[in-house]
Amino acid sequence: MDLKEIQNLIKFVANSGVAEVKLETGDVKITIRTTLEGSTETTYVQQMPAQNMLQQAVAPQQIAPVAATPAVVVDENAKYITVKSPIIGTFYRKSSPDKPMFVEVGSTIGKGDVLCVIEAMKLFNEIESEFSGKIVKVLVDDMSPVEFDQPLFLVDPS
Template sequence: MELKDIQNLIKFVARSGANEVKLEMEDIKITIKTGEGKTETTILQHAAPLSMATAPIAQAPVEVAAPAAPAPAAADEDSKYLTITSPMIGTFYRKPSPDKPLFVEVGDTVQADSVVCVIEAMKLFNEIESEVSGKIVKILVEDSTPVEFGQPLFLVDPS
């Protein structure tokens, strides 16, 4: 892969709105991360191909965004709560069906084994039960959005 191709790839990713793109080929790995006007590119070349072995490799300047400082007050406040997490990857739903009421809302009290939401995975709707008892303090996921394994869904005040 030539430098011109890499530069075109960086421009394309920046315009596409993607947050991160990884490209792996036999002899090269490229990771392009974008966000808020900054682009970070990492290029790892295992073995230079014969056509590039004699050509000098120029590197474009790389800007690295500093990690945002976490809000300590919010972290301390949320640490006293228990978290209900997603046991699977899928789509999060707060209702059993569009015409039914929500499973839980902020302020509702749940018991261990209370159904709090459903997650659709591979056309199956899986009821997710609370593993803790307490009051729902915060709903961390919007209805009908994808969730990952272990992603926090609800905060529960056990007191």
């Protein structure tokens, strides 16, 4: 099973409303769990033959969801929506060094617009907006590491 098939499976499960899916094919085991908020948690484990296990340790890998999680900030920025990182990885404001930034301060965004890319385990995840508005502030520097639930952007929804 290749990475593209796994990504399609994650999207299908996230949109289906199913709580958990387990899939085993040959030497690959995949478990996808969805939470009440609709985000997914995927565990991807590849089994190795016994002789290779002695040579190297195998750890389960996490493939994180791609949808950004909006949350309301309770301080002086209370009127803004905070877009938070849905995964741990490296934050990029553009798809490649020779391309323009996805969004700038003052950019008007719509639902489904790509805000940034977060690289996790050599997988580049486009982070899409779940609402419309205007970018007020970019909270992370380009090519910086980000944590799960770390604020990335402030958006004025009006």
